[in-house]
Amino acid sequence: MRASQFFINTLKEAPSDAEIISHQLMLRAGLIRRLAGGIYTWMPLGLRVLRKVENIIREEMNRAGAMEMLMPAVQPFELWEESGRGPKYGPELLRLKDRHQREFVIGPTHEEVITDVVRREVKSYRQLPRHFYQIQTKFRDEIRPRFGVMRGREFLMKDGYSFHTSFEDLRREYQVMYETYTRIFTRLGLKFRAVAADTGAIGGTGSHEFHVLADSGEDGLAYCPDSDYAANVELAEALTPLPVGAGDTPLAAMQKVATPGKARCEDVAEFLKLPLTQTVKCIALVTQGEDNPGEFNLLLLRGDHSLNEIKTQKHLGEFRFAREDEIVAVLGSKPGYIGPVGIREKSDTSSSNGLINTLQYRSPVSNEIKARGLINTPPRETPIPTESSMNGLINSAQPKSPLPTTYAEEGLINTLRRTPPIRVVVDRSVAVMRNFVCGANDEGFHLTGVNFGRDLPIPNEIADIRNVVEGDPSPDGKGALQLCRGIEVGHIFQLRTKYAEALNCTFLDENGKDQVMEMGCYGIGVTRIVGAAIEQGNDERGIVFPTAIAPFSVVIVPMNFAKSETVRHAAMALHDQLQTAGIDVMLDDRDERAGSMFADWELIGVPHRVVVGERGLKDGNLEYKGRTDSEATLVDLADMCAFLQKKIG
RNA sequence: CGGGGUGUGGCGCAGCCCGGUAGCGCGCUUGCUUUGGGAGCAAGAUGUCGAGAGUUCGAAUCCCUCCACCCCGACCA
Numbered sequence: 001m002r003a004s005q006f007f008i009n010t011l012k013e014a015p016s017d018a019e020i021i022s023h024q025l026m027l028r029a030g031l032i033r034r035l036a037g038g039i040y041t042w043m044p045l046g047l048r049v050l051r052k053v054e055n056i057i058r059e060e061m062n063r064a065g066a067m068e069m070l071m072p073a074v075q076p077f078e079l080w081e082e083s084g085r086g087p088k089y090g091p092e093l094l095r096l097k098d099r100h101q102r103e104f105v106i107g108p109t110h111e112e113v114i115t116d117v118v119r120r121e122v123k124s125y126r127q128l129p130r131h132f133y134q135i136q137t138k139f140r141d142e143i144r145p146r147f148g149v150m151r152g153r154e155f156l157m158k159d160g161y162s163f164h165t166s167f168e169d170l171r172r173e174y175q176v177m178y179e180t181y182t183r184i185f186t187r188l189g190l191k192f193r194a195v196a197a198d199t200g201a202i203g204g205t206g207s208h209e210f211h212v213l214a215d216s217g218e219d220g221l222a223y224c225p226d227s228d229y230a231a232n233v234e235l236a237e238a239l240t241p242l243p244v245g246a247g248d249t250p251l252a253a254m255q256k257v258a259t260p261g262k263a264r265c266e267d268v269a270e271f272l273k274l275p276l277t278q279t280v281k282c283i284a285l286v287t288q289g290e291d292n293p294g295e296f297n298l299l300l301l302r303g304d305h306s307l308n309e310i311k312t313q314k315h316l317g318e319f320r321f322a323r324e325d326e327i328v329a330v331l332g333s334k335p336g337y338i339g340p341v342g343i344r345e346k347s348d349t350s351s352s353n354g355l356i357n358t359l360q361y362r363s364p365v366s367n368e369i370k371a372r373g374l375i376n377t378p379p380r381e382t383p384i385p386t387e388s389s390m391n392g393l394i395n396s397a398q399p400k401s402p403l404p405t406t407y408a409e410e411g412l413i414n415t416l417r418r419t420p421p422i423r424v425v426v427d428r429s430v431a432v433m434r435n436f437v438c439g440a441n442d443e444g445f446h447l448t449g450v451n452f453g454r455d456l457p458i459p460n461e462i463a464d465i466r467n468v469v470e471g472d473p474s475p476d477g478k479g480a481l482q483l484c485r486g487i488e489v490g491h492i493f494q495l496r497t498k499y500a501e502a503l504n505c506t507f508l509d510e511n512g513k514d515q516v517m518e519m520g521c522y523g524i525g526v527t528r529i530v531g532a533a534i535e536q537g538n539d540e541r542g543i544v545f546p547t548a549i550a551p552f553s554v555v556i557v558p559m560n561f562a563k564s565e566t567v568r569h570a571a572m573a574l575h576d577q578l579q580t581a582g583i584d585v586m587l588d589d590r591d592e593r594a595g596s597m598f599a600d601w602e603l604i605g606v607p608h609r610v611v612v613g614e615r616g617l618k619d620g621n622l623e624y625k626g627r628t629d630s631e632a633t634l635v636d637l638a639d640m641c642a643f644l645q646k647k648i649g
Numbered sequence: 650c651g652g653g654g655u656g657u658g659g660c661g662c663a664g665c666c667c668g669g670u671a672g673c674g675c676g677c678u679u680g681c682u683u684u685g686g687g688a689g690c691a692a693g694a695u696g697u698c699g700a701g702a703g704u705u706c707g708a709a710u711c712c713c714u715c716c717a718c719c720c721c722g723a724c725c726a
Contacts, residue, residue: 012675012687013661017719027660037718091650092724109726143650143724150726157726209726309723491726525726559685595686602686613685623685 022534023148038145038153048551066131077103079112106139119505133160156526164518189546195230211486212532226479240428252449263336265303279303280438284322305466339439346421426459487532495519543605552586559613562591
């Protein structure tokens with residue numbers, strides 16, 4: 001390929017609306033151009049990258065035995081009504097009407113269509129298993145498209161769907177896809193990690209996400225270097241830490257201390273010269289679920305921990321954060337100084353599973369078993385400590401009135417008495433704390449030396465509601481967790497029979513009996529991979545593409561191409577030789593100045609560069625420089641082709 | 650959808666507060682010189698100042714409405 005016949009249009013400055021590095025570099029290098037929000041044109045240079053990604057995926061899918069096909073982007077809305085997903089999908093589903101007023105959607109995914117195809121075409125167990133896939137344009141009307149191609153509305157996706165006679169066979173294929181995805185991302189030259197994921201709304205039994213590792217990634221990942229445990233932070237279970245010096249620390253007296261202007265736990269800890277882990281933060285939120293609308297909840301987290309909203313939602317149902325005026329009305333204090341002491345707590349022993357975990361952890365069993373016991377939520381049938389059995393634990397010093405008047409003004413008491421009892425959810429790590437610090441429900445004051453069972457009731461609702469932090473014990477009991485960030489580029493699901501059932505996708509088994517097919521679904525965000533690869537590979541000069549997906553593998557940069565006949569001949573001869581050898585080579589015959597050619601190709605991210613100049617040619621040499629090399633190396637003209645083949649691998 | 654911000658040649662920005670000739674850098678065109686790290690000089694072209702309505706003798710600038718885009722939240726490959 002010759003640059004003069006190609007289209008190269010680089011920008012010195014990135015458009016100001018491009019925020020993240022991959023978006024900026026893609027625009028600057030001229031890979032993409034924006035048409036509308038979240039909708040991009042792939043310029044010739046960008047398309048080459050996209051096609052290379054696509055081809056690797058295609059090769060590996062074929063190799064795994066999947067069949068490529070192509071389904072329509074426009075789908076009748078009826079199918080979505082039939083699967084029951086139409087109303088639920090909401091405004092993200094772009095709907096339109098044809099001239100006959102028939103309703104259609106632009107496919108955000110293709111479970112419905114493929115299931116429709118298969119139910120018509122596949123009738124017998126003899127035709128199963130089958131795996132169909134396509135690489136096709138999807139449209140999702142994202143609420144907020146952003147980050148260029150990373151969260152576009154229109155994007156290229158590889159979506160595959162497998163159909164099976166049994167769950168065992170689905171699991172076999174799932175494993176095949178896990179390995180296939182691993183091969184794909186390895187071949188793409190990306191640093192990635194497969195993590196356990198939430199099966200979420202799609203349902204099913206097993207699900208893994210494949211993440212490209214990048215500090216700018218939107219997803220937090222937790223993994224254990226000592227085992228193969230890896231999970232999205234949204235999911236990673238936070239075990240109860242062993243209390244430091246458990247049982248030995250003498251109980252301190254509760255004291256109310258002035259902490260003017262110290263609303264955040266960090267400020268309070270610094271002010272009181274106490275470790276952050278000694279503080280408790282209180283988060284007030286209001287549920288919005290159907291069964292408990294408008295219920296005021298107080299969540300207790302250790303000061304150094306952060307709330308995991310997914311876990312919280314699973315525990316409490318839909319919720320929102322309480323507004324300041326609601327907090328003041330219920331607790332009588334501004335946020336920053338609120339706390340669980342002296343409030344009317346709603347007693348609800350029905351959800352004390354977390355407490356059991358804590359108690360198990362405290363019981364003298366082996367570490368291994370303790371860790372194991374905490375991995376899975378114990379079954380609901382497990383006997384739960386009753387109110388009366390817990391009474392013994394509560395210090396007799398507990399005031400008869402739930403409101404210690406020392407800490408509350410008369411007016412506040414009245415307010416609280418009129419307020420319904422507050423549901424308090426205590427994070428596992430808070431449940432094992434002693435002598436902690438929390439807000440006093442009085443602006444400008446905190447309480448120190450607070451203890452459960454004396455200053456406030458033993459927690460009756462303990463749950464895992466925080467994000468894991470680095471160093472937390474791994475849920476598989478095999479070491480400590482590390483954290484990193486990732487960009488989700490692939491997702492595999494065991495769908496089971498959800499869609500097959502809804503769309504009546506059945507087959508006749510060996511006994512001539514009708515059975516519903518088991519389904520798996522496997523997606524890769526092709527477009528997003530390009531953005532993710534750039535997010536992972538870039539420096540101050542531009543993109544650093546892995547050779548496998550670079551728009552060109554090698555660029556020949558001739559010095560003084562127009563005027564020097566020796567250079568021109570040498571450059572063209574090398575170009576032809578490399579091309580014949582099957583190397584994806586670009587010859588920059590634009591006769592630009594050296595500096596601007598170097599800058600262009602470094603911005604574009606071509607991994608290998610050969611400079612042809614009279615200077616080296618005199619001695620029969622060419623100059624080679626890898627994209628990330630600091631120095632160029634001289635290579636004999638005759639050896640260059642073999643040299644590059646070796647580099648490219 | 651809620652909160653914040655920005656719209657001025659292709660790109661990056663100034664001008665707006667305090668109304669009066671639309672400006673700078675990059676890019677683009679032509680010529681000459683230059684040619685191993687985004688060249689120099691000279692001459693040029695390119696704007697309904699996001700749209701509409703209003704105030705005013707006069708609006709990029711002030712007021713109103715709308716639109717687009719970006720950032721922060723919930724969704725997802």
